[in-house]
Amino acid sequence: MITRLRLQNFKNFADAELKLGAFTVILGTNASGKSNIRDAFRFLHGIGRGYSLSEIIGGKFGSGGQLEWERMRGAMYEIARIQSNRADFLINLNFTDNANHYDYRSEIYNIDGRFRFAYESLSENGKSIFELSSNNYWDFSTLSPLPNSDLKNFEVTHNLERIRFHEIDPNAAKLASPPGQKVLGDHGENLPTVLQAICADPARKETLMEWVRALTPMDVVDFKFRTDLNGFVQLYLVESDGAEISAVSASDGTLRFLALLAALLGPNPAKLYFFEEIESGIHPARLHLLIDMLERQTAKSGIQVVTTTHSPELLSLLSDETLKSTSIVYRPPGRSDAIIKPVLEFPNIEELRQQPGLGHLHATGWFERALSMMDGKQAAE
Numbered sequence: 152m153i154t155r156l157r158l159q160n161f162k163n164f165a166d167a168e169l170k171l172g173a174f175t176v177i178l179g180t181n182a183s184g185k186s187n188i189r190d191a192f193r194f195l196h197g198i199g200r201g202y203s204l205s206e207i208i209g210g211k212f213g214s215g216g217q218l219e220w221e222r223m224r225g226a227m228y229e230i231a232r233i234q235s236n237r238a239d240f241l242i243n244l245n246f247t248d249n250a251n252h253y254d255y256r257s258e259i260y261n262i263d264g265r266f267r268f269a270y271e272s273l274s275e276n277g278k279s280i281f282e283l284s285s286n287n288y289w290d291f292s293t294l295s296p297l298p299n300s301d302l303k304n305f306e307v308t309h310n311l312e313r314i315r316f317h318e319i320d321p322n323a324a325k326l327a328s329p330p331g332q333k334v335l336g337d338h339g340e341n342l343p344t345v346l347q348a349i350c351a352d353p354a355r356k357e358t359l360m361e362w363v364r365a366l367t368p369m370d371v372v373d374f375k376f377r378t379d380l381n382g383f384v385q386l387y388l389v390e391s392d393g394a395e396i397s398a399v400s401a402s403d404g405t406l407r408f409l410a411l412l413a414a415l416l417g418p419n420p421a422k423l424y425f426f427e428e429i430e431s432g433i434h435p436a437r438l439h440l441l442i443d444m445l446e447r448q449t450a451k452s453g454i455q456v457v458t459t460t461h462s463p464e465l466l467s468l469l470s471d472e473t474l475k476s477t478s479i480v481y482r483p484p485g486r487s488d489a490i491i492k493p494v495l496e497f498p499n500i501e502e503l504r505q506q507p508g509l510g511h512l513h514a515t516g517w518f519e520r521a522l523s524m525m526d527g528k529q530a531a532e
């Protein structure tokens with residue numbers, strides 16, 4: 152489980168830290184830096200996949216010219232914090248695996264337009280298991296630091312490899328999928344065959360159907376899978392009166408729920424899922440079911456979920472446990488760098504949680520106002 156992410160000079164963070172739990176929620180106004188945190192996870196995921204720094208940052212194309220990895224937003228010119236006038240950035244990740252604690256640090260420099268590692272280290276339970284500083288990272292034949300991560304030689308890299316990023320699009324989720332595809336695409340592609348794989352396992356199917364019954368207002372009791380003329384698998388939802396309706400005609404909210412379930416319950420699950428605005432397209436009155444599902448699944452399966460949100464309703468629904476890993480990203484006026492503040496660290500938050508409630512505080516911009524006052528106080532001190 153990833154427990155902490157620290158970003159220095161990365162995107163709009165000068166030095167900020169995100170605490171994570173089984174279910175991590177990130178709030179903040181538009182352009183505060185929520186998706187920049189997602190970019191940091193993408194960077195780490197790229198390292199986990201064994202890509203070179205230039206591939207992670209600039210994009211990677213397969214041998215057939217197809218896009219295998221989308222470049223980082225802003226690519227090489229906007230990965231380090233612009234206002235710092237420095238081309239280096241640091242990422243520090245803490246995680247646990249089989250009761251062991253790991254600390255991964257990397258420091259990246261941009262030298263003559265090329266990103267290089269200046270420092271990379273991994274420690275296990277406080278003991279260094281590898282450390283490469285600029286002394287041994289420096290390639291004296293070219294007088295520049297070496298380009299790629301050595302982390303891929305370590306078993307724990309799989310934790311970073313098994314991160315998935317989803318921004319569900321009902322139009323992608325309703326498409327027929329090629330047979331055998333068991334991994335949900337970033338936008339919900341392959342939904343029919345992922346659900347088919349879940350349904351092939353009676354225990355998984357039972358969990359799936361329980362949540363489908365609870366989450367969808369339609370009375371869906373089963374799924375059918377039909378092969379179309381191209382050999383692709385099309386999804387049909389079976390209602391309690393026996394009517395079958397194809398996914399093409401299913402509602403957007405239903406497809407979103409199904410895609411989230413497919414992501415979390417599908418075979419070969421990831422270690423961590425990053426969702427953007429998980430509430431989008433979901434009626435506020437049904438949001439509690441989604442939160443309940445995410446809290447229960449993450450607590451029992453060891454899967455981690457991180458989501459960004461703009462939803463006051465969602466914030467009001469979070470359990471005590473999830474609130475421990477809920478943070479606000481905030482960019483103080485007149486400052487170029489953003490801070491990350493856990494919700495439970497705000498003054499009087501327990502009382503305010505009872506009355507007027509966290510959702511109300513969020514909807515009225517209370518967190519941002521409180522932070523701007525705290526920031527002013529800090530500046531005055």
Ligand SMILES: Nc1ncnc2c1ncn2[C@@H]1O[C@H](COP(=O)(O)OP(=O)(O)OP(=O)(O)O)[C@@H](O)[C@H]1O
Nearest residue numbers: 162163181182183184185186187229230231232233
């Ligand atoms: N290299 C950089 N240096 C400084 N600031 C940057 C850099 N790259 C991005 N930013 C800032 O980050 C902002 C975008 O942040 P991000 O996309 O994370 O917002 P967000 O919180 O996800 O917002 P939304 O809710 O609208 O999606 C930009 O508007 C810019 O101000």
Ligand SMILES: [Mg+2]
Nearest residue numbers: 185186187459
């Ligand atoms: Mg965003």
